Amino acid sequence: MVIAFLSGKGGTGKTLFSVNLASLVKDSVYMDCDVEEPNGHLFLHPEILNQVPVNKIIPVFDPDLCVGCRQCVDFCRYNALAFIHNQVHIEGSLCHGCGGCKIICEHQAVRETAHEIGHIDIGKSNKINTMTGWMNVIEEAATPIIEEMFDHVDKTKLVFADCPPGASCSVMACIKNADYVVVVAEATLYGQENLKLILELLTEFNSHYGIILNQSNTQDNPVKRYIMERNIPILGEVNYELELAKRSSMGEIVSISKSRYHSMFKKFLYQILKEANYE
Ligand code: SF4
Ligand code: SF4
Structure with a gap:
């Protein structure tokens, strides 16, 4: 109990x-x-x-596959993503590991990795x-x-x-x-x-x-x-x-x-x- x-x-x-x-x-x-x-x-x-x-699962962005559409950045409600110098950057402490950015990316540029919290x-x-x-x-x-x-x-x-x-x-x-x-x-x-x-x-x-x-x-x-x-x-x-x-x-x-x-x-x-x- x-x-x-x-x-x-x-x-x-x-x-x-x-x-x-x-x-x-x-x-x-x-x-x-x-x-x-x-x-x-x-x-x-x-x-x-x-x-x-x-651990929590956070996204990792592949610069070779990313076309810079910024859909993932706009999608993230926790403001964990930013597009700077032609690359997606993540602030891991703000990411809630919802997986939404991976789903929304149409270019398979997002994979996931474990991050110890x-x-x-x-x-x-x-x-x-x-x-x-x-x-x-x-x-x-x-x-x-x-x-x-x-x-x-x-x-x-x-x-x-x-x-x-x-x-x-x-x-x-x-x-x-x-x-x-x-x-x-x-x-x-x-x-x-x-x-x-x-x-x-x-x-x-x-x-x-x-x-x-x-x-x-x-x-x-x-x-x-x-x-x-x-x-x-x-x-x-x-x-x-x-x-x-x-x-x-x-x-x-x-x-x-x-x-x-x-x-x-x-x-x-x-x-x-x-x-x-x-x-
Ligand atoms: S949605 Fe995919 S292709 Fe678009 S900026 Fe994000 S990672 Fe890059
Ligand atoms: S997994 Fe969710 S919270 Fe984390 S960066 Fe992607 S959209 Fe934002």
């Missing part, structure tokens, strides 16, 4: 929850899908056992399995790396997928591969606006989800009001606590190191698995 941890914005506590909850389950998988800046490894320090490269580290950290996706610097397409991670992961295990922030294609890749979604929300007005976006997406995908309210102990909590008005299931709340913030910022897995937090995260785990109908 895949449980995906999402938020409308960064810094709400997705990694805090996914790392601490995964650490409570023997032989679970912690999967860091935030491939632009994965940070779960700072808590787990996994031993890397295998590294899988991730990142890799997946597969490892082990104490009793849990880890997968970390990394996107190469200057690349822009995170989704193929995330899709490859979901293709590789053993879904018979309990998988805790730490997803990217926002509501982009890479987040959608996580949603469509998840059996249950935990949205970690932050009690601010900005948090509320981002939460709305993610809830719209979840409705679109008809996803099964619940919400954890992080830093819930503010005087005025617009997010809690918003959620309660709509009868959205709340999985639990965590108040802001300096000790938890300090320990986590040092990369401590508090669900293992401190009995008080162990009980707190155990309760969350129980509630999530119950809502997700995990047997």
Whole structure:
């Protein structure tokens, strides 16, 4: 079963929850899908056992066959192509590998080649399995790396997928591969606006989800009001606590190191698995 941890914005506590909850389950998988800046490894320090490269297919242009009609350049919606000095040039980081330019070329001047955009580290950290996706610097397409991670992961295990922030294609890749979604929300007005976006997406995908309210102990909590008005299931709340913030910022897995937090995260785990109908 895949449980995906999402938020409308960064810094709400997705990694805090996914790392601490995964650490409570023997032989679970912690999967860091935030491939632009994965940070779960700072808590787990996994031993890397295998590294899988991730490629995308990009076009290569044959100057001997190209007649300079520029149809491919006009076709590319991602502005990855330019015709300069009588040659087609490609900016590989902008290419989405759709294959359209190859199809549109009537002169067989386009062939395709593999271009590495990142890799997946597969490892082990104490009793849990880890997968970390990394996107190469200057690349822009995170989704193929995330899709490859979901293709590789053993879904018979309990998988805790730490997803990217926002509501982009890479987040959608996580949603469509998840059996249950935990949205970690932050009690601010900005948090509320981002939460709305993610809830719209979840409705679109008809996803099964619940919400954890992080830093819930503010005087005025617009997010809690918003959620309660709509009868959205709340999985639990965590108040802001300096000790938890300090320990986590040092990369401590508090669900293992401190009995008080162990009980707190155990309760969350129980509630999530119950809502997700995990047997
Ligand atoms: S469509 Fe084919 S022939 Fe025309 S510019 Fe592109 S590669 Fe060259
Ligand atoms: S494969 Fe698609 S995205 Fe890439 S250059 Fe060709 S048309 Fe553009």
